[in-house]
Amino acid sequence: MTDPAREVVLxxxxTAAPVAADFTVVARHRTAPEGDGWLKVRPLFLSLDPYMGACIRGRHMGEPAPAPGEPLPGFCVAEVEASRDPAFAPGDRVVTEAGWTDLAWVPSERARRVSTDIAASLHLSVLGMPGLTAWAGMTQLAKTGAGDLLTVNAAAGTVGGVAGQIARNLGGRAIGIAGGSQKCDLVVDRYGFDACIDYRTEDWEMQLASAVAPGSTIHFENVGAGQLAVGIRNLKLYGRVVLCGLADHYHADAGPAVTAIGPLVGKRAAVFGLVVYDFYPRWSEWTALAEPWVKAGRLTIAEDIRQGLDSAGAQVERLVRGENVGKTLVQVA
Structure with missing residues (x-):
């Protein structure tokens, strides 16, 4: 038995930052696989994340680039339509990697059941991989708590926005860095940060130094070498630095990011490299903490949603240009 489907492919x-014209939507025929341990799923939302640009170019964690016509990487939240695993039932909601499609068969071992009493899209943002990333960096590496002062860039994005809200919810303060007044207003007014510095203003480094004086205790890096140097400069002695993302460098054709290590020595700083895959087995710890916060309104995120698979290419282009505001999604169904 086969079912018609649509899928976004290259x-x-x-070889450069992806644009809408690099993608197309093709017709597929999904044939049910043989054997047990499979789920037939209908994606509801597709998650688009900054690392995808590097994936598409073959520059992410040593993984090869997807070939034209092959499935593209990324998570979706989906509804189970048919199950060949007794642990799942039709109507269940799962997060899985199914490709950029409106119908797929996926191995049940690669699906994570999620609650249906929370908006489906949130399982890809605050409760999804970006939220897990922020939790891992803030609580498991930097060990944030009462009295900490966080600086975090790309603060209007999901990882940065959640990191700041974690700091606030655990008794600390958060100073965000973002590009433009619209994003800074979002960071302060919706995410509850203590302040946000617009790096597009001429004196933003002075503004940041004043906002964190006499210094931050944690710097969470999402952007790259230039802003990292500023974050380190404003760190207190024995502060902690979490190296999470390098958005400025994902699509650069120059060499790898370089940061002087002398200031880190001078600050006696502890530096943590964060790879979220290490924390996948502990996802339930994050959701156990975060779901009550979500329901109480203490953890939120803006969403940048476009409708239909045909919009996916344009959404990717907006994302890599930094034109998105909040979590970037495609609503599939």
Whole structure:
């Protein structure tokens, strides 16, 4: 038995920052696989994240780039339509990797059941991989708590926005860095940060130094070498630095990011490299903490949603240009 489906794929190999014209939607026929341990799923929302641009170019964690016409990487939240695993039932909601499609068969071992009493899209943002990333960096590496002062860039994004809200919810303060007044207003007014510095203003480094004086205790890096140097400069002695993302460098054709290590020595700083895959087995710890916060309104995120698979390419282009505001999603169904 086969079912018709639609899927977003690459038109050609991508060697620069991806744009909408690099993607197309093709018709598929999904044949039910043989054997047990499979779920037939209907994606509801597709998650688009900054690392995808590097994935598409073959620059992410040593993984090869997807070939034109092959499935693209990324998480979706989906509804189970048919199950060949007694642990799942039709109507269950799961997060899985199914490709950028409106119908797929996926191994049940690669699906994570999620609650249906929370908006489906949130399982890809605050409760999904970006939220897990922020939790891992803030609580498991930097060990944030009462009295900490966090600086975090890309603060209007999901990882940065959740990191600041974690700091606030655990008794600390958060100073965000973002590009433009719209994003800074979001960081303060919706996410509850103590302040947000617009790095597009000429004197933003002075503004940041004043906002965190006499210094931050944690710096959470999402952007790259230039802003990292500023974060380190404003760190207190024995502060902690979490190296999470390098958004400025994902699509650069120059060499790898470089940061002087002398200031880290001078600050006696502890530096943590964060790879979220290490924390996948502990996802339930994050959701146990975060779901009550979500329901109480203490953890939120803005969503940048476009409708239909045909919008996916344009959404990716907006994302890599930094034109998105909040979590970038495609509503599939």
């Amino acid at each position: 038109v050609h190999s991508v």
